[in-house]
Amino acid sequence: MTPARGDHDARRIEVSEAVWRVLAERGFGGLTLRAVAAEMSATTGLLTHYFPNKRALLAYALDVLERRTADRPRPAAESVLAGGTPGDGAVAGLAMLRAVLLDALPLTPENAASNRIWVGSWDVALADPELAAEHAERYRRSRERIAGHVADAQRLGELSLEKPAEEVAAAVQGFVLGLVVQALFAPGEFPAARQAELLDGYLAAL
Amino acid sequence: MTPARGDHDARRIEVSEAVWRVLAERGFGGLTLRAVAAEMSATTGLLTHYFPNKRALLAYALDVLERRTADRPRPAAESVLAGGTPGDGAVAGLAMLRAVLLDALPLTPENAASNRIWVGSWDVALADPELAAEHAERYRRSRERIAGHVADAQRLGELSLEKPAEEVAAAVQGFVLGLVVQALFAPGEFPAARQAELLDGYLAAL
Known part of the structure; x- marks a missing residue:
């Protein structure tokens, strides 16, 4: 009934997994919109849709880290x-x-x-x-x-x-x-x- | 007798103090040629003379850290x-x-x-x-x-x-x-x- 919402959730999972992989390999020093986009084979433009700036990406990354730690x-x-x-x-x-x-x-x-x-x-x-x-x-x-x-x-x-x-x-x-x-x-x-x-x-x- | 050498040394001290201040305030995540240049009121161009890339700046920063720790x-x-x-x-x-x-x-x-x-x-x-x-x-x-x-x-x-x-x-x-x-x-x-x-x-x- 809500395919758009399902797509949206799927994309969010994809983003959070890409952020996780970038962090695991390069740390916070290597966490850039460009690196996450490359990990998803997406454009940097798509990513700016989710993260207007570096700090938003950082806050999101810490959130992913917190959730992954809670769920492990x-x-x-x-x-x-x-x-x-x-x-x-x-x-x-x-x-x-x-x-x-x-x-x-x-x-x-x-x-x-x-x-x-x-x-x-x-x-x-x-x-x-x-x-x-x-x-x-x-x-x-x-x-x-x-x-x-x-x-x-x-x-x-x-x-x-x-x-x-x-x-x-x-x-x-x-x-x-x-x-x-x-x-x-x-x-x-x-x-x-x-x-x-x-x-x-x-x-x-x- | 060697004013050029003296200038060079003075400049190196200035660079290493600027790197230290950037690290103390913003950490390695905030360590960029631009931030160090701003701290010295110098141009980014001058800094690229010392550090051809980010990794060179990073290695230098770790070196400053090591020397400061040894000397403290x-x-x-x-x-x-x-x-x-x-x-x-x-x-x-x-x-x-x-x-x-x-x-x-x-x-x-x-x-x-x-x-x-x-x-x-x-x-x-x-x-x-x-x-x-x-x-x-x-x-x-x-x-x-x-x-x-x-x-x-x-x-x-x-x-x-x-x-x-x-x-x-x-x-x-x-x-x-x-x-x-x-x-x-x-x-x-x-x-x-x-x-x-x-x-x-x-x-x-x-």
């Missing part, structure tokens, strides 16, 4: 969830904290691609107060989620109550962010097994 | 060094490790500016295999230096011998890299005192 599979967290009946408390605590953190690391090529784009976004985000505030808010929410798992683990007696959950969460997030950067630059030195080992060593010291 | 003052490490006679062993170990790591954090506006540029360089570096390899080598050397201090602290009985110094150094570097990113995006939540507190909490857990 989280095998480690799902396998922990599958191990217990939801709400019984057994799927919470340290095992869940570990699973959530593992899912954030570049353990697979897909996750490395997505992390590479996140890390790349820091340059443009730090140059734009509005984008920087959005990123800051994103990382604050992520710390809150981590703090929830830390508090669960403390309640279950798996982690020491010595430090407030928020402090532990801030430190844990820092550790994981840094490990992502290390692994992206030196995938040979930081294969998946070593990343997990470093994370486990960190959690054990808590 | 390191108050914490210097104060530790001042506390002992060089070579007596008392200036090594955990205190030196802590001082070196403190100097890497964005505790001052100058260090925040320099860290902001380093973090911004990750996008362009990850998009270029040669630049990525150079960054990887830089971080590998930094891990080696950290491992040296960890090994000293282990020898002095200040740190447990349970883990190899290289493993501890990799984890420590990850933690500091991540803390830099957190503090750049949320300077209000991560003021200097909290950064130092998080670092001390991390070192205490080792």
Whole structure:
């Protein structure tokens, strides 16, 4: 009944996949209307229809990144969830904290691609107060989620109550962010097994 | 005796300061010949004399960043060094490790500016295999230096011998890299005192 709308949606998906491929290969420094158009075998003119300027393209790219990250599979967290009946408390605590953190690391090529784009976004985000505030808010929410798992683990007696959950969460997030950067630059030195080992060593010291 | 050479050097300093200011304000995403020229009140034509293309400008910018980082003052490490006679062993170990790591954090506006540029360089570096390899080598050397201090602290009985110094150094570097990113995006939540507190909490857990 609404073929025009269907075409429009199909085109939007095509645009967002082209943006993703450009980001994965060239980063935000290589993100131009021309590069996205070439990736779609379209004209730059068609793209200006979607993005009147560079900033609109940038904002869209960050939006694609956010949606892709929200929608991506989280095998480690799902396998922990599958191990217990939801709400019984057994799927919470340290095992869940570990699973959530593992899912954030570049353990697979897909996750490395997505992390590479996140890390790349820091340059443009730090140059734009509005984008920087959005990123800051994103990382604050992520710390809150981590703090929830830390508090669960403390309640279950798996982690020491010595430090407030928020402090532990801030430190844990820092550790994981840094490990992502290390692994992206030196995938040979930081294969998946070593990343997990470093994370486990960190959690054990808590 | 060599006024031409002196002019040339003065101009190079002017170019490198203009590149630095552009990077500090707009990041690598805003680094163009036009932006550097405007910063110097020069013509883009003059700049093409120095940089035939964008990649040459990029490589130069990374070089400026590296030199500025090598030359910057390191108050914490210097104060530790001042506390002992060089070579007596008392200036090594955990205190030196802590001082070196403190100097890497964005505790001052100058260090925040320099860290902001380093973090911004990750996008362009990850998009270029040669630049990525150079960054990887830089971080590998930094891990080696950290491992040296960890090994000293282990020898002095200040740190447990349970883990190899290289493993501890990799984890420590990850933690500091991540803390830099957190503090750049949320300077209000991560003021200097909290950064130092998080670092001390991390070192205490080792």
